[in-house]
Amino acid sequence: MLFNSYEFLFAFLPLTLGGFFALSALSWHRAAASLLALASLFFYGYWAPQYLLLLLGSIAVNFLTGKAITREALSGQDKQASRLLFAAVTLNLLVLAYYKYANFFLDTARALSSWNAPMLDVVLPIGISFFTFTQIAFLVDCREGKVKEQDAINYVLFVSYFPHLIAGPVLHHAEMMPQFARRETYRFVPENFVIGMAFFVVGLFKKVVLADGIQPYVGPVFDGGGSPHFFAAWGGALAYTLQLYFDFSAYSDMAVGLSKMFNVDLPLNFNSPYKARNISDFWRRWHMTLSRFLREYLYIQMGGNRQGPFRRYVNLLVTMLLGGLWHGAGWTFVIWGGLHGIYLVINHAWVALRERGVLQFPSMGMIGSVAACLLTFLSVVVAWVFFRATSLNAALNVLSGMFGMNDILFPAIPGLDIAHWIGLQVNANMEIDWRQIGWIVTLLSFAWFLPNSQQIVWRWVSGGGIANKLRIRWIFTGASLSLLLLLAVINDSRGVSEFIYFNF
Structure with a gap:
């Protein structure tokens, strides 16, 4: 079920909200939590009922193992707790490897040897990377004695909670399970509902109008199979x-908004990453909860920066390579992760050299900030080519065009002969797609110069006196519901599209 589908907007969401708060009003908090858990499981099973058993099995095994690990750790049986942790993490990774990476490994083996291994008929269960990583973090925290609550219903909610289950954020038990145990969660709070509606409608607008609006300019470049020229390659990559x-x-906005309607705060997962001035800042803003997971449960566990610069850079590279593989079973994702690992190594080395005084540059103020932002952005664009391409050859074709290796031909623009000024060839038959340029310029302006969703919503919430705020909120609620209906109609007329991160 998709957040932008009619079934979700006009059936699942209102029925779930109504049932949850009806039971809460009767002080049946346990029943309300159970209803929300069942609704979340139904939400997942609506896509493919057979994989609901996989999710339930994963939840049951990890919950019971987590309790056993905690019991052994608290009783001083550290070796037994560590063995249980190792076995549970291995089992989780084997299940993930089978569903997500089995054919990738077989295909790689076929390419490197004469082994004619048959490909497996495996369908990737939606959201498996997210609920697997979420539970691995839970198990590790059980071993370290950080888990304070082990309630079965709250754990089911923590793993399967429908606003985050399919595409994140990657949740931490300590920030979620206590919220499901609070009495305050089980009462209708108009302010939270309106804030949630604001986030949800902003997110729906981004998906239906902006993301789906520019999507038609992507496929012809990445899926066309040819060698795009300079302008076409950059147009497709930027699109x-x-x-x-x-x-x-x-998706991040809609997840936060949906959860807020139930008085549950999800961690923010997106904070204007294209405004970043270096690649480290980018990863503090993009998929923030995944970055946190990779840092805490992989990078730091491997030693982080505690064993000297060389080991630190190796840890960064390994972390990002595995982060790339987490996103998809293909060498293009590995290369994407490797590029970001190299970017991070360069960034950290640059900072270290400046701190030691080896590199000294005068402050360039605003010009320097803009240049740093552009350099970071262009580096990210180049890496996204591998992220989107269906094969390594397709990625190299697009990059060849971007770097001018497939000819740089200028379109003929009446009264403006740019190519003549710089001595390059003009293609009179080449037309400019002004709509694509308009989309790119508009969306870049939104990403670089406008406040992000949380800034917009929190400014609105905190402004004015109490009476004025209430009046504005109820006006906004009516406007939001009207806009929600309009966006739903637009979305349905185009055909409901999946979110990109559903594939990971």
Whole structure:
């Protein structure tokens, strides 16, 4: 079920909200939590009922194992707790490897040897990467004695909670399970509902109008199979860069908004990443909860920066390579992760050299900030080519065009002969797609110069006196419901599209 589908907007969501708060009003908090858990499981099973058993099995095994690990750790049986943790993490990774990476490994083995291994008929269960990583973090925290609550219903909710289950954020038990145990969660709070509606409608607008609006300019470049020229390659790469930005931002906003309607705060997962001035800042803003997971449960566990610069850079590279593989079973994703690992190594080395005084540059103020932002952005765009391409050859074809290796031909523009001024060839038959340029310029302006969703919503919430705020909120609620209906109609007329991160 998709957040932008009629079934979700006009059936699942109102029925779930109504049932949850009806039971809460009767002080049946346990029943309300159970209803929300069942609704979340139904939400997942609506896509493919057979994989609901996989999710339930994963939840049951990890919950019971987590309790056993905690019991052994608290009784001083550290070796037994560590063995249980190792076995549970291995089992989780084996299940993930089978469903997500089995054919990738077989295909790689076929390419490197004469083994004619048959490909497996495996369908990737939606959201498996998210609920697997979420539970691995839970198990590790059980071993370290950080888990304070182990309630079965709250754990089911923590893992399967429908606003985050399909595409994140990657949740931490300590920030979620206590919220399901609070009495305050089980009462209708108009302010939270309106804030949630604001986030949800902003996210729906980003998805239906912005991300889906620029999407038609992506496929012809990445899926066409040819060698795009300079302008076509950059047009397609920038279109995908912006489609992915607004698509993932949309899902993140909608997840936060939906959860807020139930008085549950999800961690923010997206914070204007294209405004970043270096690649480290980018990863503090893009998929923030995944970055946190990779840092805490992989990078730091491997030693982080505690064993010297060389080991630190190796840890960064390994972390990002595995982060790339987490996103998809293909060498293009591995290369994407490797590029970001190299970017991070360069960034950290640059900072270290400046701190030691080896590199000294005068402050360039605003010009320097803009240049740093552009350099970071262009580096990210180049890496996104591998993220989107269906094969390594397709990625190299697009990059060849972007770097001018497939000819740089200028269109003929009446009264403006740019190519003549710089001595390059003009293609009189080449037409400019002004609509594509308009989309790219508009969405870049939104990403670079406008406040993001949380800034817009919190400014609105905190402004004015109490009476004025109430009046504005109820006006906004009516406007939001009207806009929600309009966006739903537009979305349905185009055909309901999946979010990009559903594939990961």
